Amino acid sequence: xxxxxxxxxxxxxxxxxxxxxxxxxxxxxxxxxxxxxxxxxxxxxxxxxxxxxxxxxxxxxxxxxxxxxxxxxxxxxxxxxxxxxxxxxxxxxxxxxxxxxxxxxxxxxxxxxxxxxxxxxxxxxxxxxxxxxxxxxxxxxxxxxxxxxxxxxxxxxxxxxxxxxxxxxxxxxxxxxxxxxxxxxxxxxxxxxxxxxxxxxxxxxxxxxxxxxxxxxxxxxxxxxxxxxxxxxxxxxxxxxxxxxxxxxxxxxxxxxxxxxxxxxxxxxxxxxxxxxxxxxxxxxxxxxxxxxxxxxxxxxxxxxxxxxxxxxxxxxxxxxxxxxxxxxxxxxxxxxxxxxxxx
Amino acid sequence: xxxxxxxxxxxxxxxxxxxxxxxxxxxxxxxxxxxxxxxxxxxxxxxxxxxxxxxxxxxxxxxxxxxxxxxxxxxxxxxxxxxxxxxxxxxxxxxxxxxxxxxxxxxxxxxxxxxxxxxxxxxxxxxxxxxxxxxxxxxxxxxxxxxxxxxxxxxxxxxxxxxxxxxxxxxxxxxxxxxxxxxxxxxxxxxxxxxxxxxxxxxxxxxxxxxxxxxxxxxxxxxxxxxxxxxxxxxxxxxxxxxxxxxxxxxxxxxxxxxxxxxxxxxxxxxxxxxxxxxxxxxxxxxxxxx
Numbered sequence: 001x002x003x004x005x006x007x008x009x010x011x012x013x014x015x016x017x018x019x020x021x022x023x024x025x026x027x028x029x030x031x032x033x034x035x036x037x038x039x040x041x042x043x044x045x046x047x048x049x050x051x052x053x054x055x056x057x058x059x060x061x062x063x064x065x066x067x068x069x070x071x072x073x074x075x076x077x078x079x080x081x082x083x084x085x086x087x088x089x090x091x092x093x094x095x096x097x098x099x100x101x102x103x104x105x106x107x108x109x110x111x112x113x114x115x116x117x118x119x120x121x122x123x124x125x126x127x128x129x130x131x132x133x134x135x136x137x138x139x140x141x142x143x144x145x146x147x148x149x150x151x152x153x154x155x156x157x158x159x160x161x162x163x164x165x166x167x168x169x170x171x172x173x174x175x176x177x178x179x180x181x182x183x184x185x186x187x188x189x190x191x192x193x194x195x196x197x198x199x200x201x202x203x204x205x206x207x208x209x210x211x212x213x214x215x216x217x218x219x220x221x222x223x224x225x226x227x228x229x230x231x232x233x234x235x236x237x238x239x240x241x242x243x244x245x246x247x248x249x250x251x252x253x254x255x256x257x258x259x260x261x262x263x264x265x266x267x268x269x270x271x272x273x274x275x276x277x278x279x280x281x282x283x284x285x286x287x288x289x290x291x292x293x294x295x296x297x298x299x300x301x302x303x304x305x306x307x308x309x310x311x312x313x314x315x316x317x318x319x320x321x322x323x324x325x326x327x328x329x330x331x332x333x334x335x336x337x338x339x340x341x342x343x344x
Numbered sequence: 345x346x347x348x349x350x351x352x353x354x355x356x357x358x359x360x361x362x363x364x365x366x367x368x369x370x371x372x373x374x375x376x377x378x379x380x381x382x383x384x385x386x387x388x389x390x391x392x393x394x395x396x397x398x399x400x401x402x403x404x405x406x407x408x409x410x411x412x413x414x415x416x417x418x419x420x421x422x423x424x425x426x427x428x429x430x431x432x433x434x435x436x437x438x439x440x441x442x443x444x445x446x447x448x449x450x451x452x453x454x455x456x457x458x459x460x461x462x463x464x465x466x467x468x469x470x471x472x473x474x475x476x477x478x479x480x481x482x483x484x485x486x487x488x489x490x491x492x493x494x495x496x497x498x499x500x501x502x503x504x505x506x507x508x509x510x511x512x513x514x515x516x517x518x519x520x521x522x523x524x525x526x527x528x529x530x531x532x533x534x535x536x537x538x539x540x541x542x543x544x545x546x547x548x549x550x551x552x553x554x555x556x557x558x559x560x561x562x563x564x565x566x567x568x569x570x571x572x573x574x575x576x577x578x579x580x581x582x583x584x585x586x587x588x589x590x591x592x593x594x595x596x597x598x599x600x601x602x603x604x605x606x607x608x609x610x611x612x613x614x615x616x617x618x619x620x621x622x623x624x625x626x627x628x629x630x631x632x633x634x635x
Contacts (some may be wrong), residue, residue: 066440113623119439120382121622123572128615130359131570135615139608252566258449299563301458308451313443316433 011125028172029189037167038290044168045281047175048236051182053262053274055229060260061268062190063222064202065115069126071255072110072133073103073227077234078244079137082149085162085238096178096235102233103139104224111223115216116207127252148245151238163239171240178236178276182229189225190271230259253304258285261307265314269319276322281310349481351501354599360488362595363495367550368568369575369587370499370607375543377584378519381442382430386547387569389419390560392453393548394555395461397531408470408556412494412549419548420541425607427540432533440472450569458562473557491553498549506584515539518556522586547572567611574618 009017018108029038052070058064080099084090110129117125138146165171183244189195201215209215238244249255256283266277288303306318318325326332348484372386391413400406400414426449434445506512517525518535526532550568554560574594579586594614602610 060440066443077631099382106603116623123443124382124577125619125622127570128573128618132612132615135609135612139606175417253451257451260444268440269474299459300463300464301455304451304455308448308455311444311451312430312448314438315441315448316430319437319444336360 002228004323010280013162021136025173026174028169032167032305033171039169039287040172042283042286044172044175044236044240045286046279047172047179047259049262049278049282050275051175051179051236052230053266054179054186054261055226055233056272057263057268057271057274058186058190058222059226059269060263061273062198062202063219064205065219065222066119066123066260067126067226068123068252068256068260069110069130070083070226070230070251070259071250072260073107073230074234074237074255075133075137075244075246075249076103076106078233078238078249079143079149079234079243080231081235082151083143086149086152087153091161092235092239093161095230099238100231100233103234104228107223107227108179108220110314111220115219115223127256130250130252130256134246137246137250146246148243148248151242155219164242168240171236174239176200178229178232182232182241186225186229187271194218194221204259222314258307263321264319265310265321265323267323269320270323270327273321273323281307285308350603351600352601354486355596356482357488358596358599359486359592360492360595361599362592364522364550364554364597365568365571365575366588367495367498367570368547369551369591370502370584371543371545371547371550372572373576373579373584373587374515374546375540378515378539379435381435382446382465383431383540383543384443384446384542384569385565386572387565387567388450388453388457389565390424390542390547390551390568391457391560391565392419392422393551394560394564395403395457395551395554395562397552398466398468398560401470408468408552409490409494409545412552414554415548416545420545422543423544424537426544427537431540432536435536450565452556452618454510454562454565461562463562465561467559468555470517470556485557487556491556493551494553498546502546502584511535511538571614574614576619577622580633 027043028040031037031043039062052074056067056070059067068215077096077099079270080102081092081095084095084098085092114122114125114129136144151164154164159165163170163174190198195214197208197218198221200211200213201218205215234249237249261281262277263274264283265271266275270276285303285307288306293299293302314321320328323332351633368386368390371389372383375381375383375386379502396415396418397408397411400411401408406414415517430445434442437445470487472486477484477486477489505517514525514530515535516537517528517530518532518539523534527533547568551560571594575587575591578594579588579590594617597617601613605613
């Protein structure tokens with residue numbers, strides 16, 4: 001694992017990484033000092049979608065399984081964190097990881113039937129699974145039904161235990177830490193034997209099988225980590241927004257499709273593409289939502305329309321995404337960090 | 345125990361609403377069958393049909409029945425435009441690009457409509473909305489009965505169109521073998537425009553029909569799009585006849601299962617059925633073509 005980190009972070013890449021990491025660590029302090037809640041919130045959402053889009057990309061970009069059902073894992077992670085906190089007084093420091101694990105187990109359970117399906121059948125079935133989860137949570141009284149659940153209000157001295165802070169500033173560090181953890185887990189994974197098996201399955205499942213790779217087994221490995229980190233993203237949502245309801249966390253558009261947009265926009269054949277994609281589309285969407293839609297409620301939905309335009313432009317003009325586009329024009333050196341196999 | 349009259353009522357209302365599912369599903373089946381592209385925005389063209397009807401009724405007092413051709417033509421034009429600007433460019437692209445492109449169209453239509461028309465639920469009150477016929481214990485609302493009749497008429501007309509007209513035969517030829525059809529002198533590109541236009545136009549007729557008895561909303565298309573996928577998969581890939589029958593079966597399944605479980609879970613039954621079918625028999629009930 002350390003070997004991979006060394007290779008990935010040597011030379012130029014290491015310098016870039018250090019600069020970006022330093023900016024990310026200092027930015028929340030600046031936002032806090034200058035009192036810029038919008039910027040802080042947008043940055044938190046960027047990081048949250050980075051975590052989830054990277055996890056999603058393990059399935060789509062590396063394994064070739066296009067999922068529109070990641071809201072399931074997001075929602076399960078969010079609800080688990082909330083239920084543990086609200087009903088059992090478990091700190092979200094533990095709850096977020098338990099939420100991730102529960103989401104991963106749900107992912108494995110869903111993988112058994114879903115991975116028998118290929119290409120667009122898989123995509124369609126994941127949409128149906130997302131809707132099923134939404135409808136079940138709406139009519140499940142234990143989790144608050146359609147009204148959802150709200151975090152307990154805690155006294156001042158328990159702020160750290162229950163992770164309740166005003167604004168997004170503190171949560172940015174939480175999200176940064178979790179994104180760092182994800183990089184530490186996924187980077188070695190995709191550069192290992194398993195990562196190459198996954199890409200072989202993406203390129204040609206039958207050929208991979210004839211080489212002795214068990215596609216189902218490795219798809220399940222990808223599903224486990226993909227669901228795990230998407231569930232962790234749900235946990236961040238719970239601690240930051242303190243309210244979960246089925247319509248918000250299991251939404252096809254504002255969760256599953258947003259994750260997909262982040263991945264596609266950044267470039268699905270690139271490891272860090274989804275992070276780039278998140279940091280491009282979330283600020284645009286948030287800007288339109290907060291500064292135009294909130295002021296003129298008449299234009300509700302405009303921010304999603306803008307995302308539609310972005311998604312259309314990228315699918316027609318540069319289906320390889322921002323990272324692939326940069327690479328094709330020689331602004332990026334082709335290498336480990338930007339994905340290996342082109343899908344032509 | 346649930347009385348037989350409840351079941352009879354549920355079956356009848358399932359058939360009536362199912363005929364609308366059939367229209368949306370038939371349009372999807374046509375596009376899917378001919379171009380091998382899944383139109384994720386199918387339900388949103390239906391929503392456009394509902395809004396055309398709403399505005400025609402509210403602004404000009406046009407009876408919803410008269411706006412059937414209006415919403416068909418408006419959506420047909422929008423469909424041809426979509427085909428020219430978007431779908432044509434991704435026909436030979438990888439699956440991911442096709443799916444994301446139609447998803448982008450979905451986001452633009454659904455949320456463009458929301459930004460333009462406002463995020464509020466709207467209703468049409470037609471003069472005959474409260475006319476109810478009773479046959480024994482079964483009661484029928486006139487608008488739903490009209491919806492069923494129009495849907496059946498459109499389905500028959502569409503079937504005749506596909507079987508007898510030159511364009512219909514050419515469409516079927518293109519769906520079977522694009523290259524051979526091209527060599528026989530069929531303008532394949534034009535056939536694709538027509539196919540996409542008719543596919544979304546039929547869906548819009550469904551939107552017009554539900555607008556007479558259900559609330560309309562810019563985000564209403566999402567539910568019908570999912571139902572349309574179920575209809576197509578159930579009826580068999582590319583089978584327009586199968587889509588009509590299976591739409592009605594889905595409608596009945598939903599409304600009967602609403603009697604036995606919580607009404608909010610009735611769609612779960614349909615979605616589970618969907619997953620079960622694609623796992624067991626992806627070619628559907630009436631499909632023979634192996635994909």
